[in-house]
Amino acid sequence: MKKNTLGSLIWLRMMRFTHESNNLSNEFLKQFDLTTAQFDVLLQISIFEPITQSELAEKVTVTQGGISRMLTRLEQEQLIARHQDWKTKFISLTPKGNEKLNNAFEAQLAFQSSFFDETLTKEEQKILYKLISRVQKSSEQRSK
């Protein structure tokens, strides 16, 4: 019988949770005709616009190529605009994109929160946030 470490158990639970909740979130966002990834990207743009593609790629942990294709789709749907300045393309939300994000925003945040509100007290959530933040920041460092 193989012996697990505490860390590996945490790792497994987190992987399962993010996978399951990502699926549920995709299902949920269908009503707004969005995917979880698209919501994430639109939200980041709304916070940081105007932002370049490479900066955006880094924020959402997708490769350059991935972002390029993703934005092409979002541009086709007229949710974002790319304004080229020399070699850099600055991304911003169109009014339509902004409206779509605003429509989905509250519902999606409530949806995300529900996973934690259902099972944890406010105090526990604060603790969880502190712990996971430390872990995430250190893995972010490692990724470079």
Added chain:
Amino acid sequence: MKKNTLGSLIWLRMMRFTHESNNLSNEFLKQFDLTTAQFDVLLQISIFEPITQSELAEKVTVTQGGISRMLTRLEQEQLIARHQDWKTKFISLTPKGNEKLNNAFEAQLAFQSSFFDETLTKEEQKILYKLISRVQKSSEQRSK
């Protein structure tokens, strides 16, 4: 300025962390010629063998179709065997698969653990495990 909820902040951190650490893990497992998903599947098989494909699919949160392809690949590399009994295929590790898993096992668990050992005390890890377990179990319920 949009207002985040605590839950949505936790959600984002977790998504980022699992994505980053999954990438790092894939990189790490290259030395064993495995992906994170394959390691996960081989480990589940070693624990539950003989196991059917649908049971396995549920354990690793991949669809039936996904598992079917994945196992076809693993079978081609002779890491697993499928033994058909009526309509059900029972999956088990081959000696080669078992050896490969054993080779990678300790290193991979140490690797997974390192994310938490680096930043959290043993006590904090226990707390994190308890909290994330509760959250994951409830999302698992919802997935059905």
Added chain:
DNA sequence: AGTTATCACTTTACTACTCAAATGATAATA
């Protein structure tokens, strides 16, 4: 006995990602 239902698994068509080579606009150099 012949038809229909069931059920685990496979396959098709599609999507979205990856890496790495190509593109294209400008800057720097000769």
Added chain:
DNA sequence: TATTATCATTTGAGTAGTAAAGTGATAACT
């Protein structure tokens, strides 16, 4: 002014996942 370098973005080829239709072996009716 022609050539080369730079660098953000795009694109080509490949991989791995999904949903849903298809397959095939057996069970269960009529």
